[in-house]
Amino acid sequence: LFCRPCSFFFAAQRLDQLPPPALPEIAFCGRSNVGKSSLINALTGQKSLARVSNTPGRTKQLNFFDLGGRLTLVDMPGYGYAQASKSVKEDWQGLMFDFLRGRPTLRRIILLLDARVETKASDRAAMKLLTDAAVTFQIVLTKSDDVKPDRLRSRQEEAASLTRQYTAAHPLIVTTSSETGDGLPLLKAEIAALAEA
Ligand code: GTP
Ligand code: MG
Numbered sequence: 001l002f003c004r005p006c007s008f009f010f011a012a013q014r015l016d017q018l019p020p021p022a023l024p025e026i027a028f029c030g031r032s033n034v035g036k037s038s039l040i041n042a043l044t045g046q047k048s049l050a051r052v053s054n055t056p057g058r059t060k061q062l063n064f065f066d067l068g069g070r071l072t073l074v075d076m077p078g079y080g081y082a083q084a085s086k087s088v089k090e091d092w093q094g095l096m097f098d099f100l101r102g103r104p105t106l107r108r109i110i111l112l113l114d115a116r117v118e119t120k121a122s123d124r125a126a127m128k129l130l131t132d133a134a135v136t137f138q139i140v141l142t143k144s145d146d147v148k149p150d151r152l153r154s155r156q157e158e159a160a161s162l163t164r165q166y167t168a169a170h171p172l173i174v175t176t177s178s179e180t181g182d183g184l185p186l187l188k189a190e191i192a193a194l195a196e197a
Helices: 036-044 086-102 121-132 149-165 184-196
Strands: 006-012 025-030 062-067 071-075 106-114 137-142
Touching: 025 036, 025 086, 025 121, 036 062, 036 071, 036 106, 036 137, 036 184, 062 086, 071 184, 086 106, 086 121, 106 121, 106 184, 137 149
Parallel strands: 025 071, 025 106, 106 137
Antiparallel strands: 006 062, 062 071
16 A cells, blocks of 8 residues: 555645545644654655644644545644644644544544653543544554653553553554654554555
């Protein structure tokens, strides 16, 4: 699946602008700057597909990417971006969670957590919201290249405890790095299986 070309085909700022539900979709969500766009680029092997930036709040829309006519990857705006104005935050979060709860073609939500830092209140709020709505999500740790092994282990244990606490969490946690490619084969296999299911 990931040998096929991937291309951007749609951006939505509001829910009434979504492309009609068609192919199975995988959505990437998480805090601003956690590495969602980078992970999409790393998975597809296309460095400048999704826009990446040091500045949090880079992705401001739902961006849809077609993967070989088989699957749609959805890059989402980040949550928890402290500098955004209140109304901008509410717009993003409303769009994001309405999409995550109500999209019939959504096969899985990948919820990214930065392996370098503790889980934040906004991450817990997102996991609670998804659990309350009974929408399954999978935790993926990002930036494993930038953490010492001991710390990485404690972050993996913390993530495992989150999967027990939030019942909508998929039990498998994947640790990744978009820089080194760590964990990408496993994540690709998981996603490819969803495309076939
Ligand atoms: P928003 O669109 O603002 O929500 O951010 P995002 O989650 O899409 O993050 P993005 O992919 O733009 O990456 C944010 C920053 O993290 C960039 O400076 C990336 O280069 C860096 N980054 C992303 N993935 C990795 C990784 O695996 N390792 C390291 N060391 N840095 C990474
Ligand atoms: Mg982004």
